[in-house]
Amino acid sequence: MSPVDAGGPALFIGTDTDYVALVRPALDPADPGVRAAAAEAGVPPEEFAGTGDLWMVMVETGGEGDGFELPGVRDVEPAGFAGTLRAELAAASGPFTVDGGAVLRLDARPAGPDACAFTVRVTPPDDPGTTLTVETGPVPTAGLLADLDAFLGSLA
Numbered sequence: 001m002s003p004v005d006a007g008g009p010a011l012f013i014g015t016d017t018d019y020v021a022l023v024r025p026a027l028d029p030a031d032p033g034v035r036a037a038a039a040e041a042g043v044p045p046e047e048f049a050g051t052g053d054l055w056m057v058m059v060e061t062g063g064e065g066d067g068f069e070l071p072g073v074r075d076v077e078p079a080g081f082a083g084t085l086r087a088e089l090a091a092a093s094g095p096f097t098v099d100g101g102a103v104l105r106l107d108a109r110p111a112g113p114d115a116c117a118f119t120v121r122v123t124p125p126d127d128p129g130t131t132l133t134v135e136t137g138p139v140p141t142a143g144l145l146a147d148l149d150a151f152l153g154s155l156a
Contacts, residue, residue, distance in 0.1 A: 009075075009154040011082055011147065013106065013118060014060075014136035020104070020120040021058040022078045057103065059122055061134045068124045070103060077101070079155045086148040089116065089141060102128070111138035 008026035012019050027034050029045035038045040055078060058067040081100045088096045088108070095109040103123055111117035115138035122132045 009078070009151060011078070011151040013085075013120060013144070014134060014139060017063065018061045018134055018136045019059075020106075020122060020134050022055065022081070022104075023058060024053070024055050024075075024078075057122055057124075059132050059134055061132075066132060068126070070125065075155050079152060082148050082151050082155075086145065086152070089145060089148070092116070114142065115140050116144070 008024040010021060010023040012021045014020060029035070029038075035045045038047070053074075055070040055073040056067055057070060059065065077100075081098065081104065085098045085106065088098055092108065092110070095107065098106045098108070100106065103125055105121045107119040107121075108116045109118075117138050118134075118136045120134045120136070122134070124130060124132075
């Protein structure tokens with residue numbers, strides 16, 4: 001269900017064309033750009049790549065995409081958001097909201113017997129006056145629950 005391979009933990013909420021993603025990209029020490037940056041920094045590429053601790057939000061709606069970094073975000077915050085979304089999704093019999101703090105808010109509503117549709121509002125931390133809104137079509141509940149479990153497992 002992930003439209004983009006981030007190489008690290010990634011949670012995609014939506015469809016192939018309308019989604020919001022929380023990703024922590026992994027740097028590949030074999031990548032020429034990583035090797036060059038490591039050489040410039042005077043450290044081995046493996047040390048430069050590290051474990052990756054930079055979280056990003058990616059947004060795509062109607063063929064238009066955007067994304068931004070989430071400075072200072074630790075794994076526990078995306079894990080908390082995903083855990084809350086998983087619990088609400090598993091128990092939901094109607095609409096619900098998951099608050100991801102100042103940057104992310106998700107409103108879910110049933111979209112058939114085994115699916116939900118989402119309105120996700122994303123506010124870039126460097127531009128709090130701007131809010132990007134993504135409306136997804138129906139997302140199969142079982143698939144999203146499996147994605148949430150995989151995401152949470154990748155952070156454990």
